[in-house]
Amino acid sequence: MIVAAPPLLEWVSEEQAAFYEAVVGFARTLPREDVSALDREAAFARESWRRCGGFGIQGLPAPEEHGGGGADVTTTILALEALGYGCTDNGLVFSINAHMWTSVVPVWQFGTEEQKRRWLPGLCSGELIGCHAMTEPDAGSDPFSLTASAKRTPEGFRLNGRKTFITNAPVADVLIVFARTSEGLGPYGITAFVIPAGTPGMDVSGEIDKMGLRTSPMSEVSLDDCVVPESAVLGRVGRGGEVFQRSMEWERACIMASQIGLMRRTMDTCIAYARERRQFGQPIGKFESIADKIADMRVSIDAGRALVLRVGRLMDRGRDATLESAIAKLFVSEANVRLHLDAVQIHGGYGYTREFEIERALRDSVGGRIYSGTSEIQRRIIARRLGL
């Protein structure tokens, strides 16, 4: 039940607001009761993934001719907030986001017609799962220092290298792998390749056991003389940095939308608990120390939503949103952790147990300060654009 739904109509059209509620309604039909077990076992909900694809989530921004929904960025952002609000499997929502921004968007925006025809319908429908392999053991916050190599051969390219922290890799049907084809300046000299899972020489193993988002699978990817044809190149040779940057622009805006959905769900839970739980003869929500924390939650949600929707508006107008994405990512990810620490505090001893979702949501929130560029990197992007 929506206890305190922040209004949407001051931000978006009636049609978009109605779509938001439709996505919330759909998300609530996904299995809720077994998410704690999935979290303990670090298991992936493939059937829920398929249902999200069937509803149209994964393909939302892609063109209709390739199986997508043809939605604008703002509508896509709203849908992902709604999914984050209605779906209690935060890891599944994270995996869907990763799939959309690191496989659907790059294939749609940089792929050849053949690549789009081959991959997009399945990536949009939920039949296929995608991911990208960029991060390396020694190339995290400085991704363009990657050392995986792709050497030209008569057959195409031969790839060698190691990738780590690759979300979705254990369940992926197709991987977009970044490797160095030349010693270019800064982000240049790196090329993106679309490689089907199971290609000889590409091994996906070493599943990573995480603190949070445990229902979103993650592993290492190794490339040992993995030979791919010229037709596997995504975009232009040496210009893979642009493919990666486009993914980051979408990801920083839209993953944070899902975090706002989670924050809103947790706030609702806190309000309900603060009304029901009685201490010293009255509901704990009557104590300012509790009510103030929940008031701050609402401020964070409204401010975060405004920042994320600003990115959507800019992207819909074809404007650069590098600065605004960094601001939104930094604000929402930090606010999300603060909100969940407060939520645990409001629930007291119960919040510290696994009986309530709050404990899992707190663990799930911490990763937001790290993935898609750490908070420190976002501050660096912002400072650079202030001339510092």
Place this chain on the structure above:
Amino acid sequence: MDTAASIRGYIRDELLVADASSLRDDTPLWGGVLDSVGLMQLISFIEESFGVEIGDDELTSAHFGTISAIASLVDRKVTAS
């Protein structure tokens, strides 16, 4: 507007370099004025505005180290096309 002035204007106005008043045509760009994202935005602007395509082998500090080096490359490409 000449090529160098156009590039300087883009860096100043779009990439939001606050100390752009001190930006000269021979100021080293990489590592100081431009970060990775800024460099990608600048190259995208150059390809779209001047109708040229920058080859993989041209994306080097020799060609993109300063505004005058970029302008020289762009002018050569425009003349050749």
